[in-house]
Amino acid sequence: MRVDVVTIFPEYLAALDVSLIGRARKDGLLDVHVHDLRDFTVDKHRTVDDTPYGGGAGMVMKPEPWALSLLSISEQSPAGARPLLVVPSPAGQVFNQALAHEFAGREHLVFACGRYEGIDERVLDWASESFDVLPVSLGDYVLNGGEVAALAMVEAVGRLIPGVVGNPESLVEESHADGLLEYPVYTKPSFWRGRGIPPVLLSGNHAKIAEFRRTEQFIRTAARRPDLLASIDVPSLTATDRAA
Numbered sequence: 001m002r003v004d005v006v007t008i009f010p011e012y013l014a015a016l017d018v019s020l021i022g023r024a025r026k027d028g029l030l031d032v033h034v035h036d037l038r039d040f041t042v043d044k045h046r047t048v049d050d051t052p053y054g055g056g057a058g059m060v061m062k063p064e065p066w067a068l069s070l071l072s073i074s075e076q077s078p079a080g081a082r083p084l085l086v087v088p089s090p091a092g093q094v095f096n097q098a099l100a101h102e103f104a105g106r107e108h109l110v111f112a113c114g115r116y117e118g119i120d121e122r123v124l125d126w127a128s129e130s131f132d133v134l135p136v137s138l139g140d141y142v143l144n145g146g147e148v149a150a151l152a153m154v155e156a157v158g159r160l161i162p163g164v165v166g167n168p169e170s171l172v173e174e175s176h177a178d179g180l181l182e183y184p185v186y187t188k189p190s191f192w193r194g195r196g197i198p199p200v201l202l203s204g205n206h207a208k209i210a211e212f213r214r215t216e217q218f219i220r221t222a223a224r225r226p227d228l229l230a231s232i233d234v235p236s237l238t239a240t241d242r243a244a
């Protein structure tokens with residue numbers, strides 16, 4: 001998969017050199033390119049922002065550097081692939097594991113990291129001629145720009161690419177894989193600072209352990225994220241059960 005990130009702070013993306021994503025890049029599983037938006041300006045001050053039409057606080061990112069950067073990137077798109085342009089924004093659709101899987105199925109992802117009050121809206125419309133365009137939010141809070149959101153999304157998507165995570169089974173058992181939160185985990189020692197572990201985990205009975213973990217997933221999800229329970233597909237749970 002090819003990933004391009006356009007930003008005025010390329011150094012923010014240095015984290016993509018380390019850990020699993022860094023290794024995936026070295027192994028040729030992920031082809032990541034980070035671009036400085038200022039390299040696509042044509043004035044001597046390398047200006048990327050201007051005042052908003054209609055007035056108001058802050059500055060807006062000028063459209064032309066975005067057009068020039070995106071044109072250059074679309075020329076480098078893998079043959080036959082229509083790139084997905086992800087625009088991190090608190091005004092976007094909220095990112096989740098389902099979206100991460102959708103992104104992982106694409107050949108070419110491009111992240112347009114805005115700063116200030118955002119990017120001139122016409123860029124999104126213009127870009128839709130050659131990109132699928134999707135504004136995406138990391139959650140209901142405001143960051144200073146799209147870089148941290150792009151980092152989070154590249155990591156969530158990258159680890160779904162076959163070969164990036166060493167043991168693919170860990171992807172099956174983690175939070176959100178089946179719509180529920182992950183069960184609690186424990187390691188040695190079995191007694192620590194006055195606290196033991198659930199005895200079933202020492203029983204060697206794999207069916208009982210699986211049942212215990214599944215129950216814990218439901219208890220934890222109900223306590224922390226009851227909103228998730230409404231959308232999971234449990235064949236044994238009828239509509240009447242759900243309503244109860």
Ligand code: ADE
Pocket residue numbers: 088089090136137138139140141142143144145146149
């Ligand atoms: N840029 C600023 N806030 C953001 C958020 N919550 N998600 C994605 N991009 C953002």
